[in-house]
Structures are given as C-alpha cells and as structure tokens.
Amino acid sequence: MAGFDGTRPIFLQLAEMLEEGIISGAFPEEGQIPSITEYSAALKINPATALKGINLLVDEGLVYKKRGVGMFVSTGARSKLLARRRESFYSERVLPVAREAKALGLTSGELAELTARAYEEKE
Amino acid sequence: MAIELKGVTKRYGATTALDKVSVSFGGGIVYGLLGANGAGKTTMMNVITNRIFADSGEVLIDGERAPGSDRALGKVYMMAEANLFPDSMKVEPAFRLTRSFYPGFDMDYALSVAKRFELPLKKKVKSLSTGYASIFRLTLALAVGTPYDIFDEPVLGLDAQHRDLFYRLLMERAADTEQTVILSTHLIQEAASLISHAVIIHSGRILRDMDTAALTGAAYQVSGPAAAVDAYCAGRHVLNANSLGGLKTACVEGEPEGEAPAGLEFAGMDLQDYFISLMNEADRREAK
Numbered sequence: 001m002a003g004f005d006g007t008r009p010i011f012l013q014l015a016e017m018l019e020e021g022i023i024s025g026a027f028p029e030e031g032q033i034p035s036i037t038e039y040s041a042a043l044k045i046n047p048a049t050a051l052k053g054i055n056l057l058v059d060e061g062l063v064y065k066k067r068g069v070g071m072f073v074s075t076g077a078r079s080k081l082l083a084r085r086r087e088s089f090y091s092e093r094v095l096p097v098a099r100e101a102k103a104l105g106l107t108s109g110e111l112a113e114l115t116a117r118a119y120e121e122k123e
Numbered sequence: 124m125a126i127e128l129k130g131v132t133k134r135y136g137a138t139t140a141l142d143k144v145s146v147s148f149g150g151g152i153v154y155g156l157l158g159a160n161g162a163g164k165t166t167m168m169n170v171i172t173n174r175i176f177a178d179s180g181e182v183l184i185d186g187e188r189a190p191g192s193d194r195a196l197g198k199v200y201m202m203a204e205a206n207l208f209p210d211s212m213k214v215e216p217a218f219r220l221t222r223s224f225y226p227g228f229d230m231d232y233a234l235s236v237a238k239r240f241e242l243p244l245k246k247k248v249k250s251l252s253t254g255y256a257s258i259f260r261l262t263l264a265l266a267v268g269t270p271y272d273i274f275d276e277p278v279l280g281l282d283a284q285h286r287d288l289f290y291r292l293l294m295e296r297a298a299d300t301e302q303t304v305i306l307s308t309h310l311i312q313e314a315a316s317l318i319s320h321a322v323i324i325h326s327g328r329i330l331r332d333m334d335t336a337a338l339t340g341a342a343y344q345v346s347g348p349a350a351a352v353d354a355y356c357a358g359r360h361v362l363n364a365n366s367l368g369g370l371k372t373a374c375v376e377g378e379p380e381g382e383a384p385a386g387l388e389f390a391g392m393d394l395q396d397y398f399i400s401l402m403n404e405a406d407r408r409e410a411k
Contacts (some may be wrong), residue, residue: 006393009336010316040294043286046153047298049336103374 014053022062022077023041029073033063074103124185125149125303126199126271127172131180133166133327140166142327143180148305153297155318155335157305159396163327164307170272172201184271200225201273202264208248215244216260218266227268236262239288253280261289265296273305278313286310290317308409314393323398325405339397343379346372347387355387363400374400 004010021027034042039050054071057063061075101111126148127316133141140163148154160166169175171182173189173196183186184195208217214237224229237244240258243251251259261277274293278286294317297304308314323331331338342362345355349371352364356373364373374392383389392400 004316006312006315006395007339007391009340011336037295037298040298041291043316044290045316047294048152048319049316050298084274 004043004045011049011053011056014039014043014050015056018063019081022073023091024080025072025078029075029077031073032069033071033073035070048107087093124270125183127183128167128171129181129183131167131177131182132172133170133175133177133306138140139291139327141170141177144327145180145325146322146327146329146332148322149303151301151303151404152320153293153304153318153322155311155314156305156324157311157321158324159402164324165184165275166327167303168201168275172196172199172273197225198263198269199271199273200267200269202260202275202277209248211247212249213245213247214242214251217248218263219260221267223265225269228263229268233262233266236265236292239287239292250285254282254285257281258285265292268302270301271303271305273307275307276309277306278308278310286313289404293317311395311398312393315396321394322403325402326409329403330401335394339392339394341378342374342376342392342397344372344374344390344392344396345379345383345387346370346390351384351386355384386406 004013018027018033020032022029027033033054036047036050036054039045039054040047043050054063058071060080062074062080063071064074065071069099098111101114106114128144128146131141131144132139144163144167156164156167166175170177171189174191182197183189184192187195189195189199208220212220218228218230218237222230234244236242240255240262242255242258242262246255248256248259255276257279258281259273264272264274265278278289281289290313293304293306296302306314306318315335318335321331321333321335322329323390333341345352347355347370349366349369352371352373356364356375360376362374362396363377364371366372374396379389
C-alpha cells in the first residue's frame with residue numbers, strides 16, 4: 001500500500017485517496033467502502049485519523065453511513081467530484097504548467113502544441 | 124478517566140530523572156511517548172505502574188491514587204522488558220498465568236496473534252530469540268485488555284515484516300477497543316502515523332504534549348541561499364539549522380505567512396524531523 005507523505009496531515013491524504021477511488025470507479029456509487037478498522041490496519045494509521053479523513057467525505061455528502069452496516073458511496077458522488085476537479089484544474093494544474101513553460105522560454109503556441117501532443121498520447 | 128501525573132519528581136542521586144512532570148493519558152487514544160535515551164521515559168512508565176515510587180507528586184488512575192490500590196494498578200498493563208516468568212515456563216502456560224492476573228486477557232486472541240507471528244507455543248519463554256521474546260511480550264500486551272496499555276519499545280529486534288504486522292494489529296486493536304495506549308519508541312518515522320498525540324520528554328521534563336498533526340503543523344522548514352535564509356529567520360524562532368555549501372535549511376516554529384520570498388522554499392516537517400530539531404535545540408540550551 002502506498003505510504004503517506006509525513007509532512008501533510010494524514011487525514012487529508014486519506015480523504016484524497018478515497019476521492020481518487022471514487023473517481024476511478026474503484027469505489028462505485030452505492031458500493032461499500034472499507035471500515036475504519038480496515039483502513040487503520042491496512043494503512044497503519046491511527047483510527048481517529050482514519051475517522052477524521054472519512055468524515056470529510058461524509059460532511060460533503062459523498063459518503064454516507066448505514067448504522068450497523070458500514071459506509072457507502074453516495075449516488076452522484078462521482079459527478080460531484082469530477083465537477084469540483086474541473087473547477088480546480090485551471091488553478092492547480094494548468095497555471096503551474098504555464099508558469100513553468102514561461103520559465104523554460106516556451107511560447108504559448110509551443111505550449112499549446114505540447115498539450116495537443118500529450119492529449120493524443122496513448123496511456 | 125485517565126492516568127494523571129501531577130508534579131511528579133524522581134531523583135537518582137544527583138540526577139533528576141523526572142522533574143515536576145504533569146501529564147495525563149486517556150480518552151482511548153494512542154499516545155507516543157518520545158524522548159532520547161535517558162530522557163525519563165522508562166522512569167515515567169515505572170512510576171505509573173508503581174514499580175518505582177516518586178519522591179514527590181502523585182499518580183492517579185481514574186482519579187484513584189495508584190500506590191497501594193490493586194484495583195487502580197490492575198487497569199494498567201506495561202509490556203515489560205524484563206522477563207517475569209519462571210525459567211522453565213513455556214509460552215502457552217505463560218499466557219494462562221497472565222490471564223490469572225488480568226481477567227480481561229483474551230486467550231483466543233493471544234493464540235491467534237501467536238499464530239500470525241509463528242510464535243512457538245511449546246518453547247520455553249527464556250529460550251526465545253531476541254525477536255521472538257519481543258513478539259511474546261507484545262502478544263501479551265495486545266491481548267491483555269486493560270483500559271491502559273503501555274508498549275515499551277515493542278519492536279526491539281523485530282524484522283520489517285514483523286514490525287509491519289505488529290503495527291497493523293495495534294491499529295486494529297485501537298479501532299476495535301476503548302483502550303488508551305502509550306507507545307514508547309525510538310522509531311518515530313514508523314510510529315508517526317500510529318499515534319494521534321505525542322508527549323515529548325527531554326531531561327526529565329515534558330517539552331511538548333500535543334496532537335501530532337498540530338505539533339508538526341506548528342513548524343516548517345525554509346531553505347535557500349544561506350544569506351537569504353538568515354535574513355528570513357531574523358526575529359523568528361529557529362529550532363535548528365543545517366548548511367550544505369552555500370545552501371541552508373532552517374526549521375522555524377510557527378506557520379509560514381503567505382508565499383515564500385523569492386529564492387526561498389517552504390516545506391512541511393514530519394514528526395521525526397520535528398523531534399530531531401526540538402532535541403537539538405534543547406541540547407543547545409542545556410549546554411549553555
């Protein structure tokens with residue numbers, strides 16, 4: 001299992017991991033996610049930390065609790081996350097790339113060419 | 124409901140092992156008790172479990188004075204370094220003996236843990252290797268079921284795979300029970316994600332007693348050309364600094380305000396970096 005970056009709060013990293021899982025479809029909507037105990041043991045993280053991380057998603061309505069059963073991904077969680085990602089895509093991804101391109105002396109046209117090429121790249 | 128130390132002092136001759144220490148452990152969370160060798164960790168744990176008496180101050184367990192109260196002391200288990208079992212005793216009978224002292228001891232669970240570590244049940248406790256002696260002791264501590272459970276260097280002599288298994292089992296236990304755990308370890312990097320509260324002790328005094336995330340969030344590193352770092356650090360509380368050629372990295376207390384000035388870089392600190400910086404600063408102060 002992937003390790004955590006020790007310099008950022010673990011609960012935030014766990015929340016991001018869960019969001020990533022929902023976006024990728026690893027955790028489908030209305031599917032059950034692992035319990036606090038499972039997360040704690042598998043990732044070797046404090047249960048209070050695991051709870052705090054998962055609660056971030058619960059508070060946003062992305063995940064809901066069924067008493068005595070467990071936690072499930074809400075219907076619509078994936079599209080909600082995708083919409084949010086698109087909003088932050090410009091500021092968090094595009095802007096830093098453009099700045100870096102400028103620092104490297106690439107013109108806006110050259111950057112556009114590179115993006116077009118990357119878009120066509122097979123995964 | 125907590126273990127409370129109030130102004131506890133313990134001296135050995137001219138050495139003050141604990142200097143008016145006040146701290147409490149409770150709330151069903153996992154504490155990290157961190158400190159260098161000789162900082163007073165073991166003395167503190169021995170005072171809590173009544174193995175040694177404090178010169179002054181008091182220890183309360185759920186509000187009850189610990190010395191002289193079997194009921195209070197029965198709530199605390201400490202994974203002992205010394206072997207307290209008769210020389211000829213084998214592993215499984217030692218489990219049963221422990222259960223006779225601690226009624227909450229979960230025999231089925233202990234056997235399942237032993238099986239996962241491949242701890243030989245029919246072997247004499249005394250003849251176990253260093254690693255398996257640790258496994259034996261941590262198995263008892265995992266299964267004991269007391270409200271307060273102290274692990275003193277639990278992974279001593281364990282290989283990476285066994286340490287990994289122990290950490291998983293400890294977190295599973297922490298999630299499934301209401302136990303308050305005190306984990307004393309030098310392997311801070313490995314323990315950082317396991318603990319939610321750190322108690323840092325140095326020369327018999329508590330230096331920090333805080334939520335782990337709050338602790339590491341209250342300091343950061345700034346690095347860049349030495350002159351620029353020095354200029355930035357003027358008037359700020361620097362814990363520790365290292366130079367490499369003309370580059371310098373300083374650990375600063377507080378939270379960075381806004382973006383780093385041109386040429387400088389900010390970075391967060393993990394628990395081990397923070398701990399080392401804090402220890403270096405404390406040593407420097409003491410040397411003065």
